[in-house]
Amino acid sequence: MQLSNEMTDALSAEAALGTLRGAAAKRWQRLSAADSKLIDQVASWEQLLAPMANWLPETPVPTGVWNGIEQVLFAAPVPLPARRSTNARWIGATLAMAASLGLWLALPSAPTTISTPALQxxxxxxxxxxxxxxxxxxxxxxxxxxxxxxxxxxxxxxxxxxxxxxxxxxxxxxxxxxxxxxxxxxxxxxxxxxxxxxxxxxxxxxxxxxxxxxxxxxxxxxxxxxxxxxxx
Missing domain, CATH: 2.60.40 (Immunoglobulin-like)
Known part of the structure; x- marks a missing residue:
């Protein structure tokens, strides 16, 4: 289905805001890869919308959010059981890496896109x-x-x-x-x-x-x- 100019403009605005999700976001990626004009439209919306962020008052981050981040980043590591040998730990780590690699290879690959740094x-x-x-x-x-x-x-x-x-x-x-x-x-x-x-x-x-x-x-x-x- 051929999208109208109004539809592509609206989708470009959503892409600039980051509100596209799921199948809509994937389809937009495919369309943008095939038509560079869509990428330019998104850049135009980003340039238009970015200054508006300066008009908004600063909102402090809730303390609970910072505590959650610190807990994830700096939590003490869980000690391994003493009876597990060094060889067992290496074997377990190797198996985990192999499983992760196999899962990554099994996932469908997304089209490669080249992104440029956003202007500040x-x-x-x-x-x-x-x-x-x-x-x-x-x-x-x-x-x-x-x-x-x-x-x-x-x-x-x-x-x-x-x-x-x-x-x-x-x-x-x-x-x-x-x-x-x-x-x-x-x-x-x-x-x-x-x-x-x-x-x-x-x-x-x-x-x-x-x-x-x-x-x-x-x-x-x-x-x-x-x-x-x-x-x-």
């Missing part, structure tokens, strides 16, 4: 506005680039562009690039100079500019979202 995100700022419900999350990826995501569907006019600015300690704005949203998120590929400017940012802002961005080094359109840089 560091929150730089959350931008808001008095007149808009949208909230923009600005994050720096572990590869040095900047991720921009919005919590609601945003429709930008075809003849206008959103531009991200980093304002330094002297109040000078520096353009970080044009925000081109794909499923409510965008990645800005920064130059070495722009990455260096991130360490001196006090405020981030998004302005509404003519198509392609401001024609000079300053915002030419209204600033519609802004927020203070997070303290590292």
């Amino acid at each position: 995100l560091k929150t730089l700022a959350t931008l808001s506005s008095e007149h808009q419900l949208a909230r923009w999350q600005i994050s720096q990826r572990s590869d040095g680039q900047v991720s921009v995501s919005v919590n609601v569907a945003w429709q930008q006019p075809a003849n206008r562009s959103l531009q991200l600015w980093a304002i330094d300690t002297e109040g000078t704005p520096h353009s970080l690039g044009i925000i081109t949203l794909v499923e409510q998120s965008s990645t800005l590929n920064l130059s070495v100079t722009q990455r260096d400017q991130l360490s001196r940012v006090t405020v981030f802002a998004i302005s509404d500019e003519p198509l392609g961005g401001s024609l000079n080094a300053l915002p030419s359109g209204p600033v519609i979202f802004s927020g203070k840089a997070s303290k590292s």
Whole structure:
């Protein structure tokens, strides 16, 4: 059965969240192995959802959970009966290893997949506005680039562009690039100079500019979202 675009998008979101189970998860693995676009969809969902974890309050782990982990990891080993000889222990261990190996060989093999390390995100700022419900999350990826995501569907006019600015300690704005949203998120590929400017940012802002961005080094359109840089 051919899956619709809506169905593959929904399954991609579940795969990113880790909620696929059983036969559905196995089938998704087979589909992803045959179609790299599905892997890209999952990566897009992961990039969109990951910053949302930073908005949740930290919840302490219950003491009972830690006690259970320590009991499993650091419990004292059970002594073997004294009358069992060293040879008997080695024979028993060998038989156990052989049985485990036989069981492993008997299990159906899953298709081999090559996984790449997940990108880590560091929150730089959350931008808001008095007149808009949208909230923009600005994050720096572990590869040095900047991720921009919005919590609601945003429709930008075809003849206008959103531009991200980093304002330094002297109040000078520096353009970080044009925000081109794909499923409510965008990645800005920064130059070495722009990455260096991130360490001196006090405020981030998004302005509404003519198509392609401001024609000079300053915002030419209204600033519609802004927020203070997070303290590292």
